[in-house]
Amino acid sequence: MAVINDLIDRISDPELRRRINDEVVRLQQQKKFGLVFEEHLPEATPLYDVPINVKSLVARKDGYFKEFFRVKRIEGNVLFCEREDDSHEQVELQKNEAVAVALFGEPIYPYLKPMDAVKNAPDSDLWHTLIEADNYHALQLLVYLYGGMVDCIYIDPPYNTGAKDWKYNNDYVESTDSYRHSKWLSMIKKRLLLAKQLLNPNDSVLIVTIDEKEYLRLGCLLEELFPEADIQMITSVIMPSGSSRTGRFGRADEYIFFCFIGESKVTPWKTDMLRDAPESNVPVRWNGLIRNGEGSRRSRIPSLFYPILLDKNTGKLVSIEDPIPPTMMVEEYLVPEGLVAMWPIDKAGNELMWRLYPPTLREYFRLGYAKLGKRDKKSGYRPISYLQSGMIDKIKAGQIRIIGKDKEGALELEYVEGGKSYAPLTVWNRVSHSAAEHGSGILKKILLKRHFPFPKSVYAVEDSLRFVVANKPNALIVDFFAGSGTTLQAVNLLNAEDGGHRRCIMVTNNEVSEAEAKSLRKQGYQPGDEEWEKYGIARYVNWPRTVCSIEGHDINGHLLKGNYLGIDIPMQDGFKANAKFFKLGFLDKNSVAAYRQFRELLSLLWMKAGAIGECPTLKGKEIPEYLILTENKMAILTEEWAYAKFMDEMKDRQDIKTVFLVVDSEIGFREMAAPLKWAKTYQLYKDYLENFTINYEK
Structure with a gap:
């Protein structure tokens, strides 16, 4: 400097x-320390539904939205524009070759346009959702809908390898770009900042997969953005045969970052993840009674320092005495004739402590939860071990079976099949995680010849989720780099296994593959054309997979063959689940403020109310003065003058959990919402407009 x-x-x-x-x-x-990179701007998203007017910001449809133009005037189908850079070059564009765009950070007013639905559980109110959108703007919407409410975010972002199969997945920047790492970090940071607003600050987990190209930078970025989180990195073997690297080690693994926020924790499972099946004849673990290590000295808890008396001749337990006074020396304790006193003293002569208080230890011996070990011939001592509370809970839960008692009354135990659980290790090596067999293989079984490169194994994603939401049967899970849709299939599989009611929200854009784009351009098609859009990731891969996996057939309608691994669930049975497919669109602020966009916003209100039941639709041209949607557990007052009639019908309607009130005055809203104490209430359209007028570039 x-x-x-x-x-x-x-x-x-x-x-x-x-x-x-x-x-x-x-x-x-x-920034003085940590990860330093250029904050590259801007990114942009095309607004195909928004008409182009004077002052609109536009880009060419056939590009990657790197050049932007401001419309100065329009004559027929010709746009007279000025380039948005230092050159201010005057440019003429044909209207059909341009699209309105929004730069990231600009205020946007999104809505959800229904595209399709699959319903395979008519009696269930559980509805998953797929949103076709650039994930930055979709995240803005999700923050409005579910800020601070998400239990788990799982993402498999672009690895920045330079591959061009699907630009969205890998080729965010060109491989020769000297700023490629910096641009990738700028892209992912914007999205992680919004993701952080989604996560429950008291108990949630962010899961991010990555490979060797960006894992170092991603790790530093996560440390910077989530300083309050406990972050671990898992090594996961996804290609046992290895991927060759010329002159280097072949690569068989990738990495998974787990960011644990608040009280979140890992749930043990039947394997430690280094093997595919639990070990046979695993002994039930008994814990040593003597405490050692830091903080185990007698002086810390004197009441855990007491003698245990054994018969000197037989070695049998005689009694468990009360603690001796803190000032009393062991040598001062009078041992009755014919007995041996055992103390918590290590070989170096340090006075430590027992792990249980005398009354508890006496009860444990009575119940068989504590036992004596082999007798030392010289000292007459016998080590004591006991069952920790977790093991006792497993006995009560039936995971550990009592097969008898030894001659001194201690329980003899064994695990029932599948009863043993492990704390998973940080290296995962399971055959079921192979991306070739259980990622591409499963996708090919469903989509046949439709190609999507490098999908995750559905079991690898399921395991990742299980460890953090096993004890949350109603968890809300978000994947905003959803790609081929593996995460939703994994959530459905997990729900089918344990009877859960977890809900998944997926977001993916609708990019077409590089080869498909070239072919479509030769035929004269451009992004935004229906013939182009039907070959995109969302419509050509993700949604067909979602429908087929839920209904149990391939894209030609033939029943799927085989069972899901490790469980007796035939693929042809599908899943008892429902899903709704939306495309993210954008509204005019003034039209929303003038109450002219209710029909467009109804799907969004359904999402905000928890996506309970089938997404409602309006029939006819008229907007009702109010709606009480019992199946969706929500109600909407659209006309302020109908409030009295609305409240008459809302009396004792404790089943309605969310209420939207269209009212101009904030004071009026408070007065109208006051009687609805049992429900969450929102003011329309003020709540919506104020949320999206905020610049999210923060």
Whole structure:
């Protein structure tokens, strides 16, 4: 910095010198330590549903939205534009070759356009959702809908390898771009900042998969964005045969970051993840009674220092005595004739403590939860072990079977089949996680010749989720890099296994593959054309997979063959689940404020109310003065003058959990919402407009 300051001092123009100095100071204050990268801007999303007007920001449909133009005037089908850069070049574009765009960080007013639905559980109110959208704007919407409410986010973001099979998955920037790592970080940071607002700050987990291209930078970024989280990185073998690297080690694994937030924790499972099946004849673990290690000295808890008396000749337990006074020496304790006193003293002579208080230990011996070990011939001591509370709980739950008692009354135990559970290790090596067999293989079984590169094994995703939501049967799970739709299939599989009611929200864009894009352009099609869009990820891969896996058939309607691994669930049975497919669209702010967009916003209100029951639709052109939607557990007052009639019908309607009130005045809203104490209430359209007027670039 001394050199820069010296150069600044040489600037003769005082105003220029001051401005440059101020800018350097600002840059110095931004980041001094940690991960430093360029905050590349802008990214943009096409607004195919938004008409192009004077002052609209547009881009060419056939590009990757790197060049932007401001419309100055329109004559027929010709747009007279000015390039949005320092050149201000005047450019003419044909209307049909341009699309309105929104730069990331600009206010947007989203809605959800229904595209399709699959219903295989008519008696269930559980509805998953797929949103076709650029995930940045979809995340803005999800923050409005579920801020601080999400239990788990699982994402498999672009690995930045430069592959061009599907640009969305890998090729965010060109492989030759000298800023490729910086641009990737800028892209992922924007989305993680929004993801953080989604997660429950008291108990939630963010899961991010990555490979060797960006794992170091991603790790640093996660540390920076989630300083409050406990972060672990898992090594997961996904290609046992290995992927060759010329002149380097073949690669068989990738990495999974787990960011544990608040009280979240890992749930043990039947394997430690280093093997495919639990070990046979695993002995039930008894814990040693003597405590050792830091903080185990007698002086810390004197009441855990007491003698245990054994018969000197037979070695049998005689009694468990009360603690001796803290000032009393062991040598001062009078041992009755014919007995041996055992103390919690290690081989070095350090006075430690037992792990259980005398009354508890006496009860454990009575119940068979504590036992004596082999007798030391020299000292007469016998080590004591006991069952920790977790093991006792497993006995009560039937996971551990009592097969008898030894001659001194201690329980003899064994695990029932599948009863043993392990704390999973940080290296996962399971055949079921192979991406070739259980990622591409399962996708091919469903979609036949439709191609999607490198889908995750459905079992690898299921295991990742199980460890953090096994004890949350109603968890809300989000995947905003959903790709081929593995996460939803994994959630359905997990629900089928344990009877859960977990809900999954997927977000993916509708990019077509590189090869398909070339072919479509030769035929004269452009992004936004129906013939183009039907080959995109969301419509050509994710949604067909979602429908087929739920209904149990392939895309030609033939029943799927085989069972899901490890469980007796035939694939042809599908899943008792429902799913709704939406496309993210954008509304005009003034039209929303004028109450002219209720029909478009109804799906969004359904989502905000918890996506309970089938998404409602309006029949006819008229908007009802109010709606009480029992199946959806929500109600909407659309006309303020109908409030009295609305409240007459809302009396004792404790089944309605969410209420939307269309009212201009905030004071009026508070007065109208006051009687609805049992429900969550929202003011329309103020709540919606204020949320999306905020610039999310923060």
